[in-house]
Amino acid sequence: MRNILIIAHSILLGLFLTVGVNAQTIKNPGVLVHAADDEATTLDPAQVEAGEGGETVILQVYDRLLEFGPSGPELIPGLATTVPSVENGMISDDGMTYTFEIRKGAVFHDGTDVTAEDVKFSWDRIVEMDLPEGQAGVISDIVAETKVVNDYTFQVTLLEPSASFLNSTVVSMAASIVSKDAVMANGGIVEGEPNEYMAQNAVGSGPYKLKAWNRGENILLDINENYWGNKAKLAARIEIGAEPDVRVLGLRAGNYDTIETDPSFVADIEGADGVTLHTGGLLLEPIHVGFNLNIPEGALPKEDTIPTDFFHDPRIRQAFNYAFDYEAFLYGPLAGFGEFNPHYLPIGIFGHDPNAPRYGAQDKAKAEELFRAAGYWDNGFSVSVITEEANLFADAALVLKDSIEDLNPNFRINVLAVAEAVFDEAHAQNPVEYAMWVKNADPFADPHPYMSAYQHPDGEWGEVHGFANGYRNPEKIAELIDGASTELDVKKRAAMYSELQKMLFDDPMWLITAQEGVTMAYREWVTGFVHNPLWPRPSLRFSYLDK
Amino acid sequence: MQIRDYIIRRLMILPFLIIGTSIIVFALTRIGGSPIGIYLSHEMSPAEVQEMKERFHLDKPVPIQYFYWIKGVAQGDLGWSGVASAPVIDVFPKKFAATMELAIAAGIVAVSLGIAMGTFAGARRNKFADHVIRIISVSGASMPLFWFSILLLIVFWVWLGWFPIGRSDPNLFEAIAHPTGFYTIDALLAGNLDAFKDAVWHLIMPAVALGYGATAIIARMMRSSLIEELQEDYVDAAKAKGLPKNVVLKKHARRNALVPTVTVIGLTFGFLLQGTVVAEIIFRWPGLGRWMAAAVLRGDQATIMTYVMFTSILFLIVNLIVDVVYANLDRRVELGD
Numbered sequence: 053m054r055n056i057l058i059i060a061h062s063i064l065l066g067l068f069l070t071v072g073v074n075a076q077t078i079k080n081p082g083v084l085v086h087a088a089d090d091e092a093t094t095l096d097p098a099q100v101e102a103g104e105g106g107e108t109v110i111l112q113v114y115d116r117l118l119e120f121g122p123s124g125p126e127l128i129p130g131l132a133t134t135v136p137s138v139e140n141g142m143i144s145d146d147g148m149t150y151t152f153e154i155r156k157g158a159v160f161h162d163g164t165d166v167t168a169e170d171v172k173f174s175w176d177r178i179v180e181m182d183l184p185e186g187q188a189g190v191i192s193d194i195v196a197e198t199k200v201v202n203d204y205t206f207q208v209t210l211l212e213p214s215a216s217f218l219n220s221t222v223v224s225m226a227a228s229i230v231s232k233d234a235v236m237a238n239g240g241i242v243e244g245e246p247n248e249y250m251a252q253n254a255v256g257s258g259p260y261k262l263k264a265w266n267r268g269e270n271i272l273l274d275i276n277e278n279y280w281g282n283k284a285k286l287a288a289r290i291e292i293g294a295e296p297d298v299r300v301l302g303l304r305a306g307n308y309d310t311i312e313t314d315p316s317f318v319a320d321i322e323g324a325d326g327v328t329l330h331t332g333g334l335l336l337e338p339i340h341v342g343f344n345l346n347i348p349e350g351a352l353p354k355e356d357t358i359p360t361d362f363f364h365d366p367r368i369r370q371a372f373n374y375a376f377d378y379e380a381f382l383y384g385p386l387a388g389f390g391e392f393n394p395h396y397l398p399i400g401i402f403g404h405d406p407n408a409p410r411y412g413a414q415d416k417a418k419a420e421e422l423f424r425a426a427g428y429w430d431n432g433f434s435v436s437v438i439t440e441e442a443n444l445f446a447d448a449a450l451v452l453k454d455s456i457e458d459l460n461p462n463f464r465i466n467v468l469a470v471a472e473a474v475f476d477e478a479h480a481q482n483p484v485e486y487a488m489w490v491k492n493a494d495p496f497a498d499p500h501p502y503m504s505a506y507q508h509p510d511g512e513w514g515e516v517h518g519f520a521n522g523y524r525n526p527e528k529i530a531e532l533i534d535g536a537s538t539e540l541d542v543k544k545r546a547a548m549y550s551e552l553q554k555m556l557f558d559d560p561m562w563l564i565t566a567q568e569g570v571t572m573a574y575r576e577w578v579t580g581f582v583h584n585p586l587w588p589r590p591s592l593r594f595s596y597l598d599k
Numbered sequence: 600m601q602i603r604d605y606i607i608r609r610l611m612i613l614p615f616l617i618i619g620t621s622i623i624v625f626a627l628t629r630i631g632g633s634p635i636g637i638y639l640s641h642e643m644s645p646a647e648v649q650e651m652k653e654r655f656h657l658d659k660p661v662p663i664q665y666f667y668w669i670k671g672v673a674q675g676d677l678g679w680s681g682v683a684s685a686p687v688i689d690v691f692p693k694k695f696a697a698t699m700e701l702a703i704a705a706g707i708v709a710v711s712l713g714i715a716m717g718t719f720a721g722a723r724r725n726k727f728a729d730h731v732i733r734i735i736s737v738s739g740a741s742m743p744l745f746w747f748s749i750l751l752l753i754v755f756w757v758w759l760g761w762f763p764i765g766r767s768d769p770n771l772f773e774a775i776a777h778p779t780g781f782y783t784i785d786a787l788l789a790g791n792l793d794a795f796k797d798a799v800w801h802l803i804m805p806a807v808a809l810g811y812g813a814t815a816i817i818a819r820m821m822r823s824s825l826i827e828e829l830q831e832d833y834v835d836a837a838k839a840k841g842l843p844k845n846v847v848l849k850k851h852a853r854r855n856a857l858v859p860t861v862t863v864i865g866l867t868f869g870f871l872l873q874g875t876v877v878a879e880i881i882f883r884w885p886g887l888g889r890w891m892a893a894a895v896l897r898g899d900q901a902t903i904m905t906y907v908m909f910t911s912i913l914f915l916i917v918n919l920i921v922d923v924v925y926a927n928l929d930r931r932v933e934l935g936d
Contacts, residue, residue, distance in 0.1 A: 302764075471896060472897060473898040476643070
């Protein structure tokens with residue numbers, strides 16, 4: 053019986069390896085078929101979470117005032133005809149006022165004209181709705197006032213000068229421009245309540261029109277024949293819910309044109325007939341281990357022996373950073389697709405200093421020296437790290453466990469790999485009742501959101517995790533982060549981030565395991581393939597593609 | 600007690616049983632913790648989490664949460680499915696129809712093939728055809744569904760490209776209305792032959808994968824029953840009367856052999872429903888099984904509670920029907936005492 057099973061499995065493997073189609077036979081002509089990872093939650097720019105599946109559709113069906121171009125962080129005009137600058141007079145000298153000339157002739161999918169009134173309405177709407185799952189803060193944290201100057205001129209006044217306004221706020225999916233008429237005819241604006249119509253429909257002005265959203269099956273996008281810019285060449289169909297293996301099989305068979313995948317499937321894709329593996333570039337979502345400096349008394353799991361102020365000591369945080377086996381993670385779970393990353397400013401983001409010191413290699417001797425100095429070497433410790441199960445975060449937690457326990461038999465790391473919903477609930481507590489966790493960051497195009505959210509002692513997470521309890525000089529770090537956000541001189545700003553990176557090397561609040569590489573796969577018959585990590589995942593604008 | 604009085608009495612008790620069941624189901628799902636996690640992302644701040652709790656009344660004590668839930672149910676609001684990103688009441692009927700259509704199609708495959716194969720093998724006991732069918736039956740009963748499904752997927756979707764996955768061609772799907780949720784029936788109602796063919800075409804692979812295991816069980820049962828029947832005296836008598844072999848087999852022996860087989864067919868429907876979870880995941884079939892598996896893994900309590908309540912109520916109603924039918928069949932049974 054065992055032999056029969058072995059033979060059967062061999063046949064199956066053989067079939068799998070011979071899978072392939074004639075590369076010349078284009079399947080599904082006229083339609084780009086993309087196999088997505090999961091379902092969208094909402095299509096409303098005022099409700100969508102950063103990094104969520106709905107952003108994939110919003111990118112295609114809505115326009116913003118400005119967009120990221122195809123080859124990186126450069127901004128190109130969207131519904132605004134010009135990228136504002138001090139030189140062209142559309143940014144005031146004090147950096148407080150931005151003027152946008154709105155494109156004449158742009159129309160929404162419902163046939164109404166796009167005007168400055170729609171732009172103001174769209175931006176004000178997200179702030180007024182202020183949904184907890186949405187990204188109202190992208191606008192409300194930075195914008196003091198929006199103003200319609202005339203039908204085709206829109207003006208924004210900021211709370212303070214900002215170096216990140218254009219490439220963080222204006223291009224964000226939350227700042228997509230919706231049809232005022234469509235919203236007002238379908239529920240209008242209610243503070244704190246999602247708009248059901250907008251969650252399930254899309255009335256934008258982008259190169260695609262939403263044709264249908266068949267939940268659990270597919271999302272169909274039609275070409276917008278009235279688009280003001282370069283029209284899409286292919287209609288698009290986003291296939292939802294295929295298992296990762298099925299997506300790979302579908303790509304190899306030519307049933308899918310592009311798929312979302314991860315490094316663990318590279319071996320199944322490499323060398324497949326008619327398939328191109330795109331591995332250029334890096335994702336902007338550093339995978340990190342968090343240290344809790346705000347542990348409530350008596351809250352930790354009973355296995356944990358550490359005191360609540362364990363991570364207040366910078367030597368402990370440094371020791372963890374030196375002890376981690378970066379190579380094991382990069383060349384194991386990431387299959388070599390990625391880079392060692394020094395800190396919270398990912399490679400590819402303005403201000404990243406390649407010469408700044410970094411924890412890119414395991415140094416056991418240094419880790420031992422620091423643990424000894426902190427007084428934990430002889431008696432050891434036990435600490436739990438919580439993470440989502442069955443993904444790269446769990447892998448990173450296991451590498452951490454191996455790294456630390458290999459250092460000293462008295463050290464113990466308990467990996468708690470739990471369902472995503474359980475992790476999200478645990479991580480959303482204030483204060484968090486675990487000493488450590490593993491997850492990734494949201495991607496941003498500007499250094500300020502990274503620094504503000506993840507390093508500032510009074511920032512979104514700095515406050516929750518008690519960073520002020522552990523920084524050697526929290527005032528200086530806060531001053532640098534705040535100063536860099538309003539510094540409009542590019543050189544001065546870069547120097548400030550460089551100094552921050554040096555300080556954060558000595559005083560790390562995270563352990564950055566790696567910066568994951570891009571692994572996209574598509575059929576060779578797809579032409580015009582461009583991938584920009586600054587676009588929401590899968591970082592593709594379908595309108596650029598043809599086949 | 601008269602059957603009519605018994606039914607009225609049971610129907611009057613039914614709401615109390617349903618409420619009791621709902622309390623138990625609600626309490627059991629809440630033992631696993633708050634369902635708030637399904638509505639969160641890992642980047643939400645504690646303040647945002649609190650707002651989400653307030654939106655779904657999860658900031659209230661559990662008994663009050665039950666009150667909101669049961670009030671919603673009474674108003675046709677079964678909650679929000681985090682997995683489907685839609686109200687449960689909108690999604691459930693569609694998923695249920697998809698699963699039932701698949702299970703019925705698999706049942707048709709299993710019954711037609713099972714009876715045919717069992718008859719063929721039973722009539723040729725210990726001959727080559729019998730051995731072949733027994734091997735097919737044993738492999739069908741022992742082969743893991745996921746493995747067989749992947750094999751079909753590779754051969755017929757990827758390699759040969761004969762059959763699609765998913766449930767329908769999106770353009771044909773859009774072309775017709777869907778009053779029943781059963782695409783085959785909807786296509787016939789719309790008089791759209793292309794849509795009907797497309798719906799059947801999409802059904803074939805998952806139905807064969809799912810029905811194969813049941814085919815094997817039915818075929819084996821049919822074969823052994825038929826062999827037993829063929830050894831009975833009445834078969835010899837029929838042959839002695841000079842009836843053609845085919846008539847003896849089909850009109851006499853097979854008819855009697857079907858009695859125990861039909862019992863097995865009834866039981867296999869439950870087996871098919873269980874199998875839909877795996878088949879739906881592999882063939883990207885948007886049914887109840889795939890939805891429920893994701894709901895359990897991700898803690899989507901609104902979906903889980905709806906499903907459990909639905910099956911509980913179905914069970915209560917089926918039980919009532921069985922009692923009544925049983926009493927009708929056997930007059931010695933006293934109802935209601």
